[in-house]
């Protein structure tokens with residue numbers, strides 16, 4: 001029998017038809033939408049008088065543009081307000097489920113859908129947001145689409161696509177203390193570069209991903225796009241099934257068991273081939289930070305900025321205010337952001353709180369904690385993490401994308417550094433002139449406590465990262 | 469969508485690598501709810517100084533250069549999937565972008581909006597930049613039917629790849645929605661036949 005990869009199996013199960021000499025028609029199981037990339041798609045449909053084809057397979061939330069303070073009050077920014085209202089209006093008109101501001105399920109799309117059990121193994125999922133790759137953690141083909149494609153899915157629940165090539169990245173061994181999933185993916189991107197994945201769908205395999213929690217897997221898959229890949233996937237296993245089980249929209253009873261039986265057939269067959277393969281050793285990975293303006297410009301926290309003679313490289317470190325050969329360790333930092341669809345799940349905050357407990361943030365630092373969803377926010381309170389953050393001087397906000405892209409008021413001032421758990425350090429991403437240093441939640445909170453970049457791995461060896 | 473067959477135009481050179489969609493159209497301009505007007509904010513933070521005045525050193529503000537073709541450095545359009553990047557480029561008046569590499573999603577978005585991304589070899593890209601630097605009035609010729617790209621009055625000529633289906637769409641001015649809606653029966657049959 002033909003040996004198939006996880007990606008092949010899920011893709012092939014969703015092909016409706018193949019256009020001669022052209023793309024395939026791929027069926028989409030779940031379509032997530034938000035306020036920023038949907039209005040033009042709704043308008044397009046209306047203009048052409050085409051109805052939404054499968055409204056029950058669409059779920060909406062407001063996340064990109066929402067304030068993270070006083071969400072019960074009317075939105076101050078008029079344009080944001082209009083976008084959010086438009087989403088509500090469009091969803092009402094079309095009968096689409098919306099978890100809008102104030103709803104207990106509202107949150108960043110890529111946090112909300114997995115925690116509600118909307119994301120399940122073996123599905124195809126899309127959203128007008130590139131970090132849709134997050135859902136690949138469940139063994140799902142999930143990827144970001146443009147607004148024209150949002151309109152296509154509205155109109156037909158399908159997309160026209162050419163099948164991407166496949167890549168496998170294997171990391172075997174055991175991660176060192178203080179090395180988190182975020183470090184793993186920053187390490188991989190630093191090794192392979194920001195366009196190594198273009199045209200590919202990635203499967204992450206090996207001990208490191210097998211041992212990872214679902215939250216960690218989501219962090220890794222989230223950033224697949226930062227190496228140019230359309231998406232990333234991890235084979236579903238007991239960890240996945242356990243996570244999905246019992247969630248709001250997960251199948252129950254026999255239906256669940258039948259699904260699990262199917263999901264177990266999905267992992268890549270022994271002997272299946274990939275178009276490209278890479279292998280890394282877990283022992284080589286250390287806490288990472290980025291020093292430039294793309295996520296591939298990352299180094300081990302103890303390393304120096306490389307000395308590369310290249311115009312784009314020089315432009316980038318000039319923007320960051322760094323010099324070639326310089327170390328980031330010891331750099332004073334005034335802003336820390338723990339949030340975004342990369343690192344705003346409960347596990348991220350547990351790790352952060354375990355480190356922070358009993359400590360105080362440095363006076364120079366403004367430290368923002370932005371939960372990925374209302375449910376995460378609730379859990380932070382219930383588990384007593386909120387008290388730890390507040391006692392340490394961290395500011396806890398309401399859920400949304402926040403300073404990840406600075407569309408709302410949560411912007412980093414020009415020229416300031418922000419150690420951020422988000423996924424993009426592009427020029428101006430966190431506000432005009434802002435300088436972003438990407439890192440794990442652990443490095444971020446350690447920075448907030450020290451007021452400068454410090455090597456967490458040293459401390460962690462002595463400390464247990466568990467809340468007693 | 470407008471039909472696309474041939475184009476002869478001057479070009480604007482932007483020899484910067486890894487131009488991401490946040491530079492093409494910064495996130496703070498994504499709040500609009502329709503597709504028009506994004507051209508005004510194309511490359512906003514490069515075109516304008518902080519005080520709102522024009523940045524004279526940026527090529528878009530140099531009268532020497534104009535045209536419907538943008539020639540950009542390697543890996544153009546990386547970063548976010550925002551289609552606003554394609555709208556901003558078309559709204560500004562571009563019909564073609566030439567680079568030695570395009571980010572996947574950007575490429576798809578461009579084609580869906582009648583903007584043709586042409587990938588050329590790094591050598592050709594360099595030659596095009598040189599030709600424009602020598603003479604800002606240099607004209608580039610794109611022939612979609614033949615899938616060729618050339619620099620007028622030089623021997624720089626290269627053929628380019630384009631998906632056969634996308635080419636048919638551009639030439640006829642259709643888009644994917646028209647096509648998919650016509651497949652409704654097949655899609656329904658697929659839904660009915662699924663086990664999982």
Ligand code: SF4
Pocket residue numbers: 063064108109110129131340341342400401404405422423
């Ligand atoms: S948190 Fe950031 S990366 Fe994630 S969906 Fe929101 S804006 Fe995009």
